[in-house]
Amino acid sequence: MNYSLRIFIFLIFINLAANAQRNNVVVGPSIYLPTGNSSNVSGFGLGAYVKAEVGLSPKFSITAQGDYTHFLGKRIRVIGTSIQSITAVPIKGGLKYYTGEDFYLEGQLGVALPVSGTTKTTFAWSPGVGTYLKNKNNSNYIDLGIRYEAWTGASVSSTSGRSLSSFNYFAIRAGYAFNL
Numbered sequence: 366m367n368y369s370l371r372i373f374i375f376l377i378f379i380n381l382a383a384n385a386q387r388n389n390v391v392v393g394p395s396i397y398l399p400t401g402n403s404s405n406v407s408g409f410g411l412g413a414y415v416k417a418e419v420g421l422s423p424k425f426s427i428t429a430q431g432d433y434t435h436f437l438g439k440r441i442r443v444i445g446t447s448i449q450s451i452t453a454v455p456i457k458g459g460l461k462y463y464t465g466e467d468f469y470l471e472g473q474l475g476v477a478l479p480v481s482g483t484t485k486t487t488f489a490w491s492p493g494v495g496t497y498l499k500n501k502n503n504s505n506y507i508d509l510g511i512r513y514e515a516w517t518g519a520s521v522s523s524t525s526g527r528s529l530s531s532f533n534y535f536a537i538r539a540g541y542a543f544n545l
Contacts, residue, residue: 386420386422386423386426386463387418387420387426387544388418388419388420388544388545389417389418389542389543389544389545390415390416390417390418390542390543390545391414391415391416391417391418391508391540391541391542391543392413392414392415392416392540392541392543393413393414393508393538393539393540393541394411394412394413394538394539394540395411395412395413395414395432395434395536395537395538396409396410396411396536396537396538397409397410397411397412397434397436397534397535397536398410398534398535398536398537399436399532399533399534400513400533400534400535401533403531403532403533403534405439406436406438406439406448406451406532407436407437407438407439407448407450407451408437408439409436409437410434410435410436410437410451410534411435412432412433412434412435413432413433414430414431414432414433414538414540415430415431416428416429416430416431416508416540417429417430418461423463424462424463425460425461425462425463426460426461426463427458427459427460427461428458428459428460428461428471428473429457429458430455430456430457430458430459430473430475431454431455431456432454432455432456432536433452433454434451434452434453434454434455434477435450435451435452436450436451436452436534437450438450438451449481450481451479451481451532452479452480452481453477453478453479453480453516454477454478454480455475455476455477455478455489455514455516456475456476456477456478457473457474457475457476457489457490457491458473458474458475459471459472459473459474459491460472467496467497467498467499468494468495468496469494469495469496470492470493470494471492471493471494471495471512472490472491472492472493473489473490473491473493474488474489474490475488475489475490476488476489477489477516485518487516487517487518487531487532488516488517488518489514489515489516489517490514490515490517491512491513491514491515491536492512492513493510493511493512493513493536494510494511494512495508495509495510495511496508496509496510497509497542504544505541505542505543505544506541506542506544507539507540507541507542508538508539508540508541508542509538509539510537510538511535511536511537511538512535512536512538513533513534513535513536514533514534514535514536515531515532515533516531516532516533517530517531518530518531
């Protein structure tokens with residue numbers, strides 16, 4: 366890469382950092398509600414997440430997020446067996462767009478790494494919305510949001526004995542955002 370191009374890229378990054386609106390780290394719990402055929406495998410899940418945000422402009426930020434997800438396996442009453450619980454660690458990066466001062470839309474892409482259960486490493490994608498509630502005592506705030514997430518190629522067994530090609534769910538979350 367030539368010297369002029371390096372200086373140009375460096376100046377762009379300095380400009381983006383100077384105009385950045387939000388730089389924070391958010392931590393908090395999540396509740397997961399499987400949808401469609403995924404609800405045959407699990408009816409409920411719990412977990413936690415950590416998300417970092419770096420502002421690029423007043424309207425855009427980039428994000429990096431890691432979750433710990435645990436879906437409780439369903440019990441099949443007729444057969445008297447249980448479906449194995451699923452535990453995974455989705456790691457995603459994405460873009461966040463602020464439609465107003467405290468309301469945003471975001472999209473993320475990444476992978477879901479299996480910890481236990483019948484899943485394998487899969488492609489993960491998730492669109493979501495959220496809002497911030499400001500703290501009166503300091504510059505930190507509460508981040509509330511909901512997202513739809515899909516793990517494509519998950520190969521999870523359902524109560525019907527069929528293998529699901531994806532695992533889909535809604536995530537409801539509330540986190541505490543630490544401004545940096």
